[in-house]
Amino acid sequence: MRRPLFSAPDAFSLSPLLALLPVKGRIGSLAALTSSLYARYEKVQALRRELNPELDRDPYRRFSSEEAMLKQVLDWLTLHHGGRS
Amino acid sequence: MSGKSARERLGSEIVKRGYSDEEIANIYELARFSLENGDWRRAEVIAGGLVEVAPEFSPAWLALSYIHIQNKEYDSALQAAQQAVRVDHESPQAVLFLIACLLTTGDYNAAGTYLGEIGEKIESGAIDDPNVIRFYRAQLARFQSR
Numbered sequence: 710m711r712r713p714l715f716s717a718p719d720a721f722s723l724s725p726l727l728a729l730l731p732v733k734g735r736i737g738s739l740a741a742l743t744s745s746l747y748a749r750y751e752k753v754q755a756l757r758r759e760l761n762p763e764l765d766r767d768p769y770r771r772f773s774s775e776e777a778m779l780k781q782v783l784d785w786l787t788l789h790h791g792g793r794s
Numbered sequence: 795m796s797g798k799s800a801r802e803r804l805g806s807e808i809v810k811r812g813y814s815d816e817e818i819a820n821i822y823e824l825a826r827f828s829l830e831n832g833d834w835r836r837a838e839v840i841a842g843g844l845v846e847v848a849p850e851f852s853p854a855w856l857a858l859s860y861i862h863i864q865n866k867e868y869d870s871a872l873q874a875a876q877q878a879v880r881v882d883h884e885s886p887q888a889v890l891f892l893i894a895c896l897l898t899t900g901d902y903n904a905a906g907t908y909l910g911e912i913g914e915k916i917e918s919g920a921i922d923d924p925n926v927i928r929f930y931r932a933q934l935a936r937f938q939s940r
Contacts, residue, residue, distance in 0.1 A: 721925050725932065726860050726894065727829060728925050729887050731853050734819030736827050742817055749812075771846045778843020781836045782821055785828075 739782065740790040750779040818848045825857050837861060845877070852882035859891050863898075871895050886912055886926045893933045902940055909937055 721728040739746075757772035822844055828837035838861050844854035855878035862871035872895040878888035889908050896905035912930050915921045921930075 721928060725925075725929055726863065726891070729890060729929055730826050730829070730856055730860060731885070731887055732823070732826070733853050734816065734821075734823040736820060736823045738816070739820045739824060742820065746817070774843045774846040776843075777839045778821070778847070781839045781843075782824060785824060785836065 739786060743783070743786050743790070746779055746782055746786075750776065750783060753779065813847055818844065818851050818854075822851065822853050822857065825854070829857065829860065834861065834864070845874075849877075850881045852878045852885055852888050855881070856888060856891050859895065863895070868895065868898050872899055886915065886921050886923070886930075890926065890929050890933065893937075894929075897933060897936050897940075902937065905933075905937055909934055 719728075753772055753776045757769065757776055760769045760772065762769045821840060825837045825840040825844065828834070828840065837857065841854050841857040841861060844851060845858060848854065855874045859871045859874035859878065862868070862874060872892075875888065875892040875895045878885065879892050882888055889912055893905050893908045893912070896902070896908070909930070912921065912926075913934070916927055916930060921927065
């Protein structure tokens with residue numbers, strides 16, 4: 710089917726690699742997970758604080774990455790759905 | 795609690811993070827959405843966390859590879875794409891990311907091998923995603939004009 714002359718370009722034309730990233734879930738479903746994600750965030754934060762960054766380098770790095778990820782998700786939920794953070 | 799007792803718990807905590815498939819998929823979707831909207835920092839942090847908690851989830855490695863490519867960190871992009879293929883060799887998207895990285899880093903032999911694999915799947919009809927086919931053709935053109 711021909712595209713209208715003045716329609717916006719398709720996603721692939723704008724950024725082929727980005728258009729190649731598979732769609733796997735729905736961000737709209739994240740709001741329902743807010744409580745469990747927040748509980749997980751608190752748990753991971755507590756575990757990370759118990760670690761010694763010098764003695765437990767690898768676990769500390771992993772927990773820090775997970776904690777930062779959850780914080781980004783919760784911040785986004787707070788901004789868009791009024792979730793707790 | 796002492797650092798020692800925390801360390802005793804680490805084995806089970808790390809191996810079994812307890813995220814559901816739905817949680818992983820939806821968190822990844824926020825990373826992808828952030829990339830689409832130019833929120834690179836958020837996407838990078840989320841993708842980096844996902845590969846720690848779900849290293850067998852190929853799309854998170856692809857998102858990380860994409861971010862590295864945009865940052866012109868091609869060796870890191872290649873490593874992330876290799877991880878994506880390692881955990882899901884059947885994903886044409888993962889293989890195409892790897893091909894793009896291999897061509898960029900100058901490994902034409904390996905890129906040619908993977909291009910052959912994808913080409914065969916397209917010819918046999920096993921791959922029919924138009925974006926995958928368009929991207930394959932673009933990489934084939936890069937390979938042929940090297």
